[in-house]
Amino acid sequence: MPMEDMRAASFPKLTLPLFEDIKRVFKNETGRVFIYPSSGTGAWEAAMTNVLSPGDRVLMSRFGQFSHLWVDMAERLGFDVDVIDCEWGTGVPLDLYAERLRADKAHRIKAVFCTQNETATGVISDVAGCRAALDAANHPALLFVDGVSSIGSIDFRQEEWGVDCAVSGSQKGFMLPAGLGFLSVSKKALAAARVATHRHCYFSFEDMIRANDAGYFPYTPATQLLRGLRASLDLIAEEGLENI
Numbered sequence: 001m002p003m004e005d006m007r008a009a010s011f012p013k014l015t016l017p018l019f020e021d022i023k024r025v026f027k028n029e030t031g032r033v034f035i036y037p038s039s040g041t042g043a044w045e046a047a048m049t050n051v052l053s054p055g056d057r058v059l060m061s062r063f064g065q066f067s068h069l070w071v072d073m074a075e076r077l078g079f080d081v082d083v084i085d086c087e088w089g090t091g092v093p094l095d096l097y098a099e100r101l102r103a104d105k106a107h108r109i110k111a112v113f114c115t116q117n118e119t120a121t122g123v124i125s126d127v128a129g130c131r132a133a134l135d136a137a138n139h140p141a142l143l144f145v146d147g148v149s150s151i152g153s154i155d156f157r158q159e160e161w162g163v164d165c166a167v168s169g170s171q172k173g174f175m176l177p178a179g180l181g182f183l184s185v186s187k188k189a190l191a192a193a194r195v196a197t198h199r200h201c202y203f204s205f206e207d208m209i210r211a212n213d214a215g216y217f218p219y220t221p222a223t224q225l226l227r228g229l230r231a232s233l234d235l236i237a238e239e240g241l242e243n244i
């Protein structure tokens with residue numbers, strides 16, 4: 001493809017179907033997916049700074065390099081992080097999550113975090129188990145999942161598992177060069193973002209929604225990678241997610 005004009009009248013012909021088709025990979029039926037010109041780390045930050053407020057209490061666990069980095073980001077962004085340290089090579093401690101959620105009668109915990117595949121160790125955590133722990137405690141906290149190295153490669157079901165923010169990136173299951181950060185959000189996360197007060201600018205949901213709804217972006221998108229994403233989504237659909 002020659003370089004193309006991201007303000008051209010024909011550009012939405014590429015982008016609008018992408019916004020719909022990428023939802024299938026996340027199994028997100030009722031929410032939406034933001035496509036940022038960033039890596040997965042940018043989508044981590046987009047999730048936290050749009051959906052949460054400064055000082056919000058969050059429940060996280062650390063058992064490898066990537067869960068460690070997400071905790072570090074949450075602390076540096078000013079959240080009140082309850083971090084459970086686990087031996088590296090293990091995964092999300094479901095029993096301890098369940099205990100913390102049951103004990104939190106005042107619902108101070110606003111979000112629970114799960115790194116689905118801790119790339120550093122290759123350990124897969126149980127996302128459905130996190131949802132079950134939330135439901136068993138009748139707890140309204142949002143569920144955030146890092147799916148950078150799992151979505152498109154390992155079973156992931158956003159709608160069924162009640163995942164509110166699912167993060168991924170172009171360079172793993174999506175088979176592309178690095179450079180796109182994906183954030184798939186539920187309706188509940190979108191509603192939370194409307195009242196959350198953390199500052200954000202580049203990753204603003206509001207700016208993205210306004211531009212994306214018309215098929216555009218608030219700033220220069222990675223047009224070549226969007227063409228690549230079209231090809232990779234077609235390959236995924238052709239082979240079938242279940243077969244992959």
Ligand SMILES: Cc1ncc(COP(=O)(O)O)c(C=O)c1O
Nearest residue numbers: 039040041066117119148149169
């Ligand atoms: C599980 C996981 N989370 C987050 C990241 C960070 O993503 P990125 O390097 O695209 O910013 C990675 C990168 O490998 C990862 O594997």
